[in-house]
Amino acid sequence: MWSLIQIELYKIFRRPRTYIAFGAIAALIVVIQLGLKIDGDAYAGFLMKDINDTLTVDGKVLNGYLICYILLQLLLVHVPLLVALIAADMISGEANLGTLRLLFSTPFSRTHWVLAKFIAASIYTILLLIWLAFLALFVSMWIFGTDDLFLMKSNYVVLIEQGDVLWRYVGAFVFASFSLLTVTSLGFLMSSLSSNSIGPIVGTMSAIVFFTILSTLNIPLFNVVKPYLFTTHMNNWKEFFDIKVNLNNEAIRGSILNIPKIKTSLMVLTLHIILFVTASVIIIKKKDILS
Amino acid sequence: MFGVFCYYYSMAVIKVENISKHFGTLKAVDDLSFEVQAGQVFGFLGQNGSGKSTTIRMLLSLIHPSSGNIELFGKSIQKNRDSILEQVGAIIERPDLYPYLSATEHLQLFAKVRKQKIEASSITSTLEKVGLAHRAKDKVQTFSLGMKQRLGIAIALVHNPSLIILDEPTNGLDPQGIADIRALIQHLAKEEGKTVFVSSHLLSEIEQVAHQILIIHQGKKMVEGVTKELLDPEKRIVQIKTTNDELALASIRTGSFGKYILARKEGIHLKLPTLEIALLNESLVKAGIAVLGIETKNSLEDYFLQITSNA
Numbered sequence: 173m174w175s176l177i178q179i180e181l182y183k184i185f186r187r188p189r190t191y192i193a194f195g196a197i198a199a200l201i202v203v204i205q206l207g208l209k210i211d212g213d214a215y216a217g218f219l220m221k222d223i224n225d226t227l228t229v230d231g232k233v234l235n236g237y238l239i240c241y242i243l244l245q246l247l248l249v250h251v252p253l254l255v256a257l258i259a260a261d262m263i264s265g266e267a268n269l270g271t272l273r274l275l276f277s278t279p280f281s282r283t284h285w286v287l288a289k290f291i292a293a294s295i296y297t298i299l300l301l302i303w304l305a306f307l308a309l310f311v312s313m314w315i316f317g318t319d320d321l322f323l324m325k326s327n328y329v330v331l332i333e334q335g336d337v338l339w340r341y342v343g344a345f346v347f348a349s350f351s352l353l354t355v356t357s358l359g360f361l362m363s364s365l366s367s368n369s370i371g372p373i374v375g376t377m378s379a380i381v382f383f384t385i386l387s388t389l390n391i392p393l394f395n396v397v398k399p400y401l402f403t404t405h406m407n408n409w410k411e412f413f414d415i416k417v418n419l420n421n422e423a424i425r426g427s428i429l430n431i432p433k434i435k436t437s438l439m440v441l442t443l444h445i446i447l448f449v450t451a452s453v454i455i456i457k458k459k460d461i462l463s
Numbered sequence: 464m465f466g467v468f469c470y471y472y473s474m475a476v477i478k479v480e481n482i483s484k485h486f487g488t489l490k491a492v493d494d495l496s497f498e499v500q501a502g503q504v505f506g507f508l509g510q511n512g513s514g515k516s517t518t519i520r521m522l523l524s525l526i527h528p529s530s531g532n533i534e535l536f537g538k539s540i541q542k543n544r545d546s547i548l549e550q551v552g553a554i555i556e557r558p559d560l561y562p563y564l565s566a567t568e569h570l571q572l573f574a575k576v577r578k579q580k581i582e583a584s585s586i587t588s589t590l591e592k593v594g595l596a597h598r599a600k601d602k603v604q605t606f607s608l609g610m611k612q613r614l615g616i617a618i619a620l621v622h623n624p625s626l627i628i629l630d631e632p633t634n635g636l637d638p639q640g641i642a643d644i645r646a647l648i649q650h651l652a653k654e655e656g657k658t659v660f661v662s663s664h665l666l667s668e669i670e671q672v673a674h675q676i677l678i679i680h681q682g683k684k685m686v687e688g689v690t691k692e693l694l695d696p697e698k699r700i701v702q703i704k705t706t707n708d709e710l711a712l713a714s715i716r717t718g719s720f721g722k723y724i725l726a727r728k729e730g731i732h733l734k735l736p737t738l739e740i741a742l743l744n745e746s747l748v749k750a751g752i753a754v755l756g757i758e759t760k761n762s763l764e765d766y767f768l769q770i771t772s773n774a
Binding site: 175179183270271273275276280281458460462 | 520549575
């Protein structure tokens with residue numbers, strides 16, 4: 173099994189397409205960081221304009237932690253599309269190329285190959301996320317420095333002490349890995365249904381867009397299915413940045429406001445991953461390889 | 464040891480029993496049965512779309528048969544797939560490969576999926592065997608179709624399998640390449656004792672290398688037998704060209720050569736003993752028909768056309 177995973181990783185990282193996602197993330201982050209470095213004060217002023225009359229904030233609002241939060245809000249919506257480029261091509265790309273029959277006529281079962289491909293695609297996804305974390309968090313910390321994290325929510329503000337922030341990002345990135353692995357497994361399922369490369373990539377992206385719209389629309393008919401849609405839970409990494417307060421309305425260091433919500437989301441995402449991968453294995457096992 | 468040797472050379476490496484494959488209403492393979500003995504070169508012939516590749520894919524468990532049984536090395540492929548495929552090397556139809564990898568990288572990659580350790584020297588010697596050693600480091604995207612075909616064969620051979628399945632191995636090769644592959648197939652069978660199952664629609668290729676042939680048409684077995692016996696050197700297929708084919712055909716039909724006439728859409732074709740060709744010519748001349756030429760067509764291709772046109 174390990175040799176199959178090595179083979180799949182070797183193939184992924186020998187393809188030029190693999191590096192598009194790494195390049196795209198780097199370009200986006202660098203552009204945003206550059207923009208905020210040059211014109212960050214104006215941006216911070218715009219953010220704070222509604223509360224400037226009632227609240228005085230000392231220190232550096234636009235620090236590395238806030239920049240990372242802004243970047244994650246912007247990018248974690250789009251990274252799934254980059255993940256789909258590789259994950260949705262893992263099986264169908266080989267079918268299209270004609271190499272799937274070479275792999276499936278080796279002395280390893282199709283289940284082994286499918287699982288090896290999924291694990292390799294998952295490793296790619298995690299590496300992409302680590303790359304995102306490195307650029308968005310550590311490079312931002314290096315460029316903008318660190319201070320307390322000041323977040324504007326819809327009807328309240330959250331202030332997290334700088335010593336209480338880093339572990340929340342670790343949690344958020346671990347959570348995001350589940351979100352992205354759900355996308356990987358969805359792309360994988362699409363890939364098992366097709367023999368061309370483009371269809372599953374477009375299919376995965378379309379499914380994400382479709383379910384995201386369902387998750388965000390506040391229509392009673394959709395509210396019934398919303399809790400079961402993976403897109404409803406994908407952005408709940410933000411829960412790591414909602415903090416409990418004591419009776420004096422002071423933030424409780426090390427606390428998370430809604431841990432059950434995070435647990436439920438992780439469970440829903442994990443169930444989706446298992447469902448999608450199992451379905452892929454069953455489909456591939458039954459499939460006649462005609463490509 | 465001798466007993467084991469005798470057993471190996473008498474066992475059926477491939478045993479196919481009544482396999483059929485349906486794709487919806489299309490019967491791609493229909494109740495096909497055959498056996499391939501160890502050490503044989505088995506020619507699997509058929510026109511494009513006759514069901515050759517579907518059969519080969521079933522042998523490799525890429526396609527699930529609708530019915531029937533397949534045994535390789537005396538074991539069911541459905542139940543013992545992994546252990547069986549360890550001993551099989553195959554190329555299937557087109558030589559589709561990874562354009563961004565080199566020839567050596569391809570062999571290293573496919574050597575990795577084998578349970579036995581494959582030495583680097585074995586990879587080099589396999590590339591030499593198929594005439595690709597000089598392009599070992601080049602990416603496949605720079606290869607011609609013929610070179611890809613050679614690399615496909617190298618992938619099939621790199622783990623030293625007992626059974627080699629080659630589906631249209633000479634596709635895209637130039638005449639020298641075709642001759643090289645023919646020599647390689649003969650070498651594998653004679654010198655290395657491999658069993659080679661080779662399919663083609665280029666019948667002249669099979670004729671020269673196969674001990675046994677099977678002709679498939681529209682998914683059904685048309686004929687199977689020893690190549691030499693089927694070709695029957697004692698009898699020849701001849702095409703006669705005359706100034707008046709209608710009169711010549713009528714003359715042949717009424718005479719003693721009528722039983723040798725083959726049904727063909729165009730031209731006069733007969734299958735007759737070699738020694739009687741001169742007598743046929745003489746009888747036509749005596750009947751006042753000018754014979755422009757008698758062309759001997761003793762190839763498997765003619766035999767194949769004869770079989771399939773009668774089907």
